[in-house]
Amino acid sequence: MTSGLNAHSTVTAFRGAALNDIRDSMKTGEKFSKEILFDPAGIATFAKASGDMNPLHHDAEFAATSRFGGLIASGSHVTALMMGMVSDYFADKGTNVGLDFSFRFQAPIRANDLVTIRWTITESMPKLSLRGDIITLEGEAVRENGIIAVSSTAHALLLQR
Numbered sequence: 001m002t003s004g005l006n007a008h009s010t011v012t013a014f015r016g017a018a019l020n021d022i023r024d025s026m027k028t029g030e031k032f033s034k035e036i037l038f039d040p041a042g043i044a045t046f047a048k049a050s051g052d053m054n055p056l057h058h059d060a061e062f063a064a065t066s067r068f069g070g071l072i073a074s075g076s077h078v079t080a081l082m083m084g085m086v087s088d089y090f091a092d093k094g095t096n097v098g099l100d101f102s103f104r105f106q107a108p109i110r111a112n113d114l115v116t117i118r119w120t121i122t123e124s125m126p127k128l129s130l131r132g133d134i135i136t137l138e139g140e141a142v143r144e145n146g147i148i149a150v151s152s153t154a155h156a157l158l159l160q161r
Helices: 040-049 060-064 075-091
Strands: 031-038 096-105 113-127 132-143 148-159
Touching (some): 031 075, 040 075, 075 096, 075 113, 113 148
Antiparallel strands (some): 096 148
């Protein structure tokens, strides 16, 4: 488990992957995930550092009177962790670049929620003109109670070594 603000977290693969041949290491259906605890201090610090002054993210008294009943993580906080996780996962497999991410916010992530972020590779397609593979992924941030807070689709370019 890692803190929601920790930029040096470890991503755990469900299966090991060969490091030298990306086509052998990128399999459709491959999954990777990590758990993150969204503590109040991390939520407030990220919101303020990113310029999001919405009191739902840093003013506990105000947030307690809202429909959420307390502090909630900003969308940019959750999506930054989700995007960073993709980059981190592919980093040991070669140079990678995120091409696009799409997010759908379905439920709030509250202070002290333990969230599992998980990604699944849904397609790996060679892109000869870019000398790499375009990897398609589906992801989600799931609260401990099983509720999906954020869902995502993404494309990343993984360059040949």
